[in-house]
Amino acid sequence: MSATDEQNLIEVSGLVSHYGDRQVLNNISLDVRENEILVIMGASGSGKSTFLRHLLGLKAPSAGTVKLLGRDITTMTRRELFDLRKQIGVAFQGGALFSSLSLIENIELPLHEHTVLDKDTIQIMARMKLEMMNLLDHEHLMPSELSGGMLKRAGLARAVIMDPRLLFFDEPSSGLDPVTSAELDELIKQLRVALNMTIVIITHEMQSALNIADRVTVLHHGDQIFTGAVDELHASSDARILNMIHRRPSRHGVDSDYIDQLTR
Amino acid sequence: MTETIRSLGRMGIFLGHSVAAMLTPPWRPRSLIKQIHFIGVRSLSVIILSGLFVGMVVALLFQDTLVRFGATSMAGSAVGLSLIWELGPVLTALMVIGRAGSAICAEISIMRTEQQIDALECMAIDPIRHVIVPRFTAAMISIPLLTAIFIVIGIVGGYFISVVLFGLSEGAYFQGMSDTVLMGDLRMCLVKTLVFSLLIIWISTAKGFYLHLVTGAYGSEGVSRVTTMAVVHSSIAVLCADYLVSAIML
Ligand SMILES: Nc1ncnc2c1ncn2[C@@H]1O[C@H](COP(=O)(O)OP(=O)(O)O)[C@@H](O)[C@H]1O
Ligand SMILES: [Mg+2]
Numbered sequence: 001m002s003a004t005d006e007q008n009l010i011e012v013s014g015l016v017s018h019y020g021d022r023q024v025l026n027n028i029s030l031d032v033r034e035n036e037i038l039v040i041m042g043a044s045g046s047g048k049s050t051f052l053r054h055l056l057g058l059k060a061p062s063a064g065t066v067k068l069l070g071r072d073i074t075t076m077t078r079r080e081l082f083d084l085r086k087q088i089g090v091a092f093q094g095g096a097l098f099s100s101l102s103l104i105e106n107i108e109l110p111l112h113e114h115t116v117l118d119k120d121t122i123q124i125m126a127r128m129k130l131e132m133m134n135l136l137d138h139e140h141l142m143p144s145e146l147s148g149g150m151l152k153r154a155g156l157a158r159a160v161i162m163d164p165r166l167l168f169f170d171e172p173s174s175g176l177d178p179v180t181s182a183e184l185d186e187l188i189k190q191l192r193v194a195l196n197m198t199i200v201i202i203t204h205e206m207q208s209a210l211n212i213a214d215r216v217t218v219l220h221h222g223d224q225i226f227t228g229a230v231d232e233l234h235a236s237s238d239a240r241i242l243n244m245i246h247r248r249p250s251r252h253g254v255d256s257d258y259i260d261q262l263t264r
Numbered sequence: 265m266t267e268t269i270r271s272l273g274r275m276g277i278f279l280g281h282s283v284a285a286m287l288t289p290p291w292r293p294r295s296l297i298k299q300i301h302f303i304g305v306r307s308l309s310v311i312i313l314s315g316l317f318v319g320m321v322v323a324l325l326f327q328d329t330l331v332r333f334g335a336t337s338m339a340g341s342a343v344g345l346s347l348i349w350e351l352g353p354v355l356t357a358l359m360v361i362g363r364a365g366s367a368i369c370a371e372i373s374i375m376r377t378e379q380q381i382d383a384l385e386c387m388a389i390d391p392i393r394h395v396i397v398p399r400f401t402a403a404m405i406s407i408p409l410l411t412a413i414f415i416v417i418g419i420v421g422g423y424f425i426s427v428v429l430f431g432l433s434e435g436a437y438f439q440g441m442s443d444t445v446l447m448g449d450l451r452m453c454l455v456k457t458l459v460f461s462l463l464i465i466w467i468s469t470a471k472g473f474y475l476h477l478v479t480g481a482y483g484s485e486g487v488s489r490v491t492t493m494a495v496v497h498s499s500i501a502v503l504c505a506d507y508l509v510s511a512i513m514l
Contacts, residue, residue, distance in 0.1 A: 020479070056386055085388040096383040098375075100298075110387045158387075 008070075009034055009166055009198045010055065015064035017050055017222075024050050025222045028064070037192060037199045039209040041244070042219035048202045049093075051219065052170055055200065056090060057081050069165065086114055088166040089159035089197075093174065095151030097143040097158070104130065104139040107158050114162065129157040132194075133187065149180040156187070160195060167191070167199045173208040181205070185212045206244055218244070267479075274477070278392070278470045285393045286400050295398035303364045303399070304406030308413070310359055315414035318355060319421025322346050327430055339432055340440035343422035348445060348453045350506070352415040357460040357502045360407055361495055365468040368399055369494035372472030373487045381473070396469050403465035404458070411457040452513045459509060460502050467498040 010032035017025035025047045032038045042048050053059040054066055057073045066073050068088065073081060097106045107126040111117060117125070130136045133153040138146065146154060152172060159167060172188065173181035185208055192199055203209050209216060216233050218226040220240055226233060233241065242248075326342040372395065375381050384391040419441070426432045471494040475481055481489050 053382075056382075058382055058385060082388040082390075085386055088386070090383065090386040092379045092383055094378060096379040098380055110389070113387070113389050155383075158383075 007033055009068070010200070011065075011067040012055070013065055015051075015054060015066065016062045017047070017054060017059065018062045019050075023062075023222065025054075025219075026224075028219075028224045030217055030224070030227060032198060032200060034198055035192065035196065036214040037188070037201065037212055038215050038217065039201045039203060039213035040217045040219065041203060041206070041209050043244075044204055045221075046219040047222045048204070048219055049170060052168060052200075052202055055168065056088075057085075086162060087164055088168065089162065089164035091152070091155040091159040091167070091169040091172070093170045094148075095143070095146075095155035097146075097151060097154055099143050101143075102139070103135065103141050103143065103146065103154055106143070106154065107161055110158065110161050126157075126161065129161050132191075133157045148175050149177075149184070152176070152184065153187070156184075156191075160191065160197070163195055165198060167197045169199065169201045171203055172201060173203055173205040178207075181208055182211070188212055206247065271474070271477075274474060275466070275470050278396075278473065279466050281392050282396050282400050282466070282469075285390070285397045286404075291401075292394070292398055295394075296401055299398045299402030300406055303360065303368075303402050304410060307360055307363050307406070307410055310363055311356060311410045311414050312417050314355060314359060315352075315417035316421040318351055318414075319343060319347065319418030319423075320425050322351065322418070323422035323425035327426065336426075336430070336432060337436045338440055339422070339426040339430075340437035341444035343426070344419060344441040344445050345449065347415045347418040347422075348449050349510070352411050352418065353453055353456040353460055354502065354506050356407065356411040356414045356457070357464060358499060360403075360410065361464055361468075361498050361502070364403075365464050365498055366491050366495050368465070369468040369472040370487055370491045372396075372469055373475040373490050374472075376472060376475045377483055377487065391473075396473065399469055400465050403461050407461035407464065408454065408457045411453070415453075448513075452509065455513065456506065456509050459505050463501045463505055464498045467501060468494045471497070 008031045010030070012028055012030040015025055015028040016023065028051065030038075040048050040051060050059070054061055055068070057066070057068075057076070061074060064074075068084060071080075071084060073084065076084070097103070098109070101109065104123070104126050107129060108122050111122045111125060115122070127136060127139070130139055133156060135150060135153055135157065138150065143151065143154070156169065156172075159169070169188065172184050176184065188199060188201065189212055191197060201209075201212065210230055210233075213230050215229050216226065217224060218233075218241060225238060226236060226241055234245070236242065322343050323339060326339055326346075327336065330336045330338055330342065372381075375395065381391045381395070384394055423434075423437060427434050427437050471490045475486055475490050478486065478490060480486075
């Protein structure tokens with residue numbers, strides 16, 4: 001492995017994405033360094049989830065390249081991509097657990113598929129991750145019996161079961177109350193230290209982003225309007241970013257007019 | 265138009281991938297058994313009930329015709345041939361589409377919208393091998409067996425009408441049947457039911473699997489749309505294939 005691979009686990013350059021004829025990402029370039037937490041932020045519809053699909057090789061870009069762990073995934077065969085994916089973990093927005101398997105069976109699945117470990121060892125490893133996520137008491141429940149926050153933590157447990165070098169997490173705080181969401185943020189920070197991972201998080205929650213990020217990328221209608229450290233974000237003079245930080249709606253007046261109308 | 269061609273191409277690749285994965289190890293006996301239970305065992309009561317009534321109706325209708333020709337002894341062969349050639353394979357296929365095909369399509373499309381299929385991809389687990397293949401194999405085993413059961417029960421139903429109700433001798437009913445039904449008829453029945461099984465499971469799974477590529481199909485509305493599409497398309501495909509196989513093999 002060359003020196004640059006050690007520093008940048010993800011390198012995206014000139015990424016352009018379309019759904020049909022509609023362009024939803026315009027020329028995105030981004031590096032993620034080893035052991036950092038990068039947060040990709042933006043309002044809903046700004047293209048965050050689409051960007052994640054490109055990072056995971058689930059969607060092919062119209063232009064540009066995506067390198068994971070030093071290798072260009074846009075030109076890989078399916079088999080090579082599958083090999084590479086054994087080193088990455090993904091926690092999906094709603095957990096994406098398999099409804100026909102119990103919680104612990106969900107967590108064990110990657111180990112059954114990719115290792116030759118015996119059943120007992122696999123169970124112990126799965127329980128360690130469940131313990132970390134504070135889910136051990138619920139290991140035999142089915143996904144339909146879990147709350148939204150538990151599903152997210154379960155998805156996270158499954159994402160880290162193979163001890164990946166790279167972890168992706170889509171919207172950890174959406175749909176959670178502030179306390180649960182803050183707990184999940186703490187958990188992510190602990191994971192980086194405990195498992196020595198590089199983490200990419202997608203969120204539209206400013207508070208959560210500022211809390212966990214080393215660096216931030218802001219998307220706005222498919223444009224990359226900011227990439228840098230959290231301090232630099234605070235110092236930004238871009239109105240769109242200031243609106244986000246101070247939680248101002250981008251169209252002033254609409255709300256008060258609307259309220260006037262309702263109270264009249 | 266290009267969208268139609270693209271979707272046909274996708275369906276073709278999906279079929280090739282599924283069949284290739286179906287024929288090569290590793291197999292998943294546990295999921296397979298579960299799917300055979302779902303597609304096969306849980307369809308049994310529907311198939312038995314409809315087979316019985318269809319056999320009875322056929323015997324009843326033929327009775328009237330055969331009386332006019334003074335050929336009531338042909339009742340057994342008429343019931344046997346119509347069930348084996350046509351009614352057994354086609355009606356079983358249509359019942360399975362309604363009972364299992366729609367449910368399979370809905371289940372897979374929900375797995376797509378809930379990102380379970382993306383999750384498999386990202387865990388480097390082939391979703392076709394993991395999710396689709398057990399259903400394919402189960403359908404290719406269960407539907408032909410259900411067809412056989414439908415035919416046997418139909419013959420029993422015909423027996424009630426012809427022998428018990430209209431007093432044809434038991435020997436004449438079964439002798440007539442075994443004299444006229446030839447190996448070629450059974451072969452046609454087998455070809456039909458295998459072709460139908462493949463069409464049903466292919467269309468039902470692929471429609472759900474590619475939900476995200478159908479323009480404008482989001483969430484629960486998308487699920488209901490592709491499920492309806494799966495039922496309609498697989499029923500039409502079965503009826504078209506029925507004509508083609510009959511025309512080729514007769
Ligand atoms: N499957 C799809 N087909 C067509 N357009 C889509 C699809 N998914 C997302 N989009 C569009 O792409 C844009 C970006 O969406 P998305 O990446 O989901 O944003 P975010 O995750 O930031 O909310 C949105 O305008 C959305 O309407
Ligand atoms: Mg999103």
